Amino acid sequence: MQLTSRDARRTQIDNQGGVSMIAAGKQFSFSVLVLLFVLFVYCIDSSRKGKVPSIRKLPALDAIEEAVGRATEMGRPVHFSPGIVELTHERAPQTLAGLSILSYVAGLCAKYDTDLITTIMMPDVYVVAEDVVKQRFLAEGKASQYKPEMVRFIGAEQFAYAAAAVGIMYREQVAANIMIGAWYAESLLLTEAGAQTGGIQITGSATVAQLPFLVVASDYCLIGEEIYAASAYLSRDPVELGVILGQDIAKAVTIGLMIAGALFLAFGNETIVNLVTM
Amino acid sequence: MTVIALVMILDFFIGDSTALDWINDTAVITRSWGIVISAFAMGLGAINLLRRHSRSIVRRDDNAFYSFLLVASMLVMIVLGVASGTESPGYDFMFSNILSPASSTMYASIAFYIVTAAYRSFSARNLEGWLLLITAVIVMLGKAPIGSVISDFFPVASNWIESVPNTAGMRAIMMGAALGVISSAVKMFLGLDKSYLGQR
Numbered sequence: 377m378q379l380t381s382r383d384a385r386r387t388q389i390d391n392q393g394g395v396s397m398i399a400a401g402k403q404f405s406f407s408v409l410v411l412l413f414v415l416f417v418y419c420i421d422s423s424r425k426g427k428v429p430s431i432r433k434l435p436a437l438d439a440i441e442e443a444v445g446r447a448t449e450m451g452r453p454v455h456f457s458p459g460i461v462e463l464t465h466e467r468a469p470q471t472l473a474g475l476s477i478l479s480y481v482a483g484l485c486a487k488y489d490t491d492l493i494t495t496i497m498m499p500d501v502y503v504v505a506e507d508v509v510k511q512r513f514l515a516e517g518k519a520s521q522y523k524p525e526m527v528r529f530i531g532a533e534q535f536a537y538a539a540a541a542v543g544i545m546y547r548e549q550v551a552a553n554i555m556i557g558a559w560y561a562e563s564l565l566l567t568e569a570g571a572q573t574g575g576i577q578i579t580g581s582a583t584v585a586q587l588p589f590l591v592v593a594s595d596y597c598l599i600g601e602e603i604y605a606a607s608a609y610l611s612r613d614p615v616e617l618g619v620i621l622g623q624d625i626a627k628a629v630t631i632g633l634m635i636a637g638a639l640f641l642a643f644g645n646e647t648i649v650n651l652v653t654m
Numbered sequence: 655m656t657v658i659a660l661v662m663i664l665d666f667f668i669g670d671s672t673a674l675d676w677i678n679d680t681a682v683i684t685r686s687w688g689i690v691i692s693a694f695a696m697g698l699g700a701i702n703l704l705r706r707h708s709r710s711i712v713r714r715d716d717n718a719f720y721s722f723l724l725v726a727s728m729l730v731m732i733v734l735g736v737a738s739g740t741e742s743p744g745y746d747f748m749f750s751n752i753l754s755p756a757s758s759t760m761y762a763s764i765a766f767y768i769v770t771a772a773y774r775s776f777s778a779r780n781l782e783g784w785l786l787l788i789t790a791v792i793v794m795l796g797k798a799p800i801g802s803v804i805s806d807f808f809p810v811a812s813n814w815i816e817s818v819p820n821t822a823g824m825r826a827i828m829m830g831a832a833l834g835v836i837s838s839a840v841k842m843f844l845g846l847d848k849s850y851l852g853q854r
Binding site: 413475496499502532561565599604 | 668671685686699703706709756761768770774824829831835837838847848849
């Protein structure tokens with residue numbers, strides 16, 4: 377008989393011989409999540425009150441306008457892909473970050489009357505991407521310029537998608553290839569195709585195994601957390617910048633905790649190790 | 655969306671309290687909705703594909719032949735799958751003898767793309783380029799049998815590069831990305847960021 381998630385949880389708790397609102401082994405994580413939430417809300421509030429933090433330059437995001445402008449001058453399309461994972465995948469936040477940047481790219485394409493080709497592998501992402509592009513063309517007052525062909529569903533098969541996207545890049549001679557999202561083995565196939573068409577390539581991912589390929593094969597690359605900062609960077613919205621400040625504070629605390637943990641452990645004290653595994 | 659997000663977060667963290675079983679039940683139902691929505695999305699995607707390529711065939715575009723192949727393959731697989739099931743010999747034949755070899759071919763071609771990407775990036779025009787080139791040469795010699803024949807230094811240095819600086823860098827990126835995910839989640843949770851829906 378297959379256990380349901382509730383049965384499994386009960387069994388786990390029975391084995392641990394304890395009863396608590398928060399599952400054993402997740403108490404530290406839950407506390408950190410609550411603290412982070414409070415920190416982010418505080419930073420948002422502080423930013424709203426006028427203490428707007430500055431954000432460092434991200435050349436990859438600055439280059440998007442240049443890439444779209446170049447495509448416009450050449451009369452060739454821009455290719456965009458938000459990665460290959462579905463919205464329910466554990467790496468879906470990368471897809472959402474990609475869709476945020478797609479919104480910006482679609483806005484630029486609408487503004488400059490540039491052709492946009494968005495290739496999509498997963499069906500649920502296709503539906504959202506189609507709406508994102510349509511909304512941005514509408515917002516730019518270019519609803520009549522929007523074409524359904526701008527967002528192309530390819531098929532939920534990894535290498536079938538890669539083959540089709542590579543073919544589209546060659547046949548349509550894209551002048552810019554922008555790929556922000558979660559990638560697997562197909563990343564190099566796509567970026568090399570983009571390189572061979574001679575276009576500007578802007579990529580980004582938080583999938584560490586694929587980052588080396590993206591870095592060597594593209595002109596600009598957003599690494600890890602940079603893809604999540606894109607929305608704040610492009611909008612310069614004080615509220616979103618406040619969240620970035622909170623993220624940096626959290627990062628500093630994490631680094632401090634790691635150093636303290638290493639030092640404590642070096643002297644035989646396991647307090648921090650016990651704390652984080654609570 | 656905020657309510658659903660809250661339910662999913664609590665479902666991950668809650669312990670054994672019977673009073674909170676409704677959270678688990680709600681999370682299970684929500685996940686089922688996700689599956690149903692994905693299935694409908696697949697239908698919409700298939701319609702998009704058929705519409706675009708049928709138009710290409712009717713207009714006799716330059717690539718109409720490829721569009722015809724795509725539509726024909728799609729229809730054959732749909733008919734085979736619906737009529738005889740995905741376990742049937744006909745469906746299995748098409749899958750094992752067309753799709754699998756084609757996917758393997760695409761995967762294998764990555765080896766050649768690695769060479770062209772490496773050729774471009776190992777140009778050593780600046781300090782970073784030189785560092786990348788030297789590191790790549792050490793790692794390649796450390797992995798290839800000839801490296802240990804030349805010197806024992808290469809396998810040792812290669813392993814050190816992979817296990818120390820490379821692992822440290824990857825972990826740093828992963829931790830930064832994890833915080834980025836949480837910050838994005840908070841923005842969405844509070845309804846502050848709707849750019850992924852095409853809204854400003």
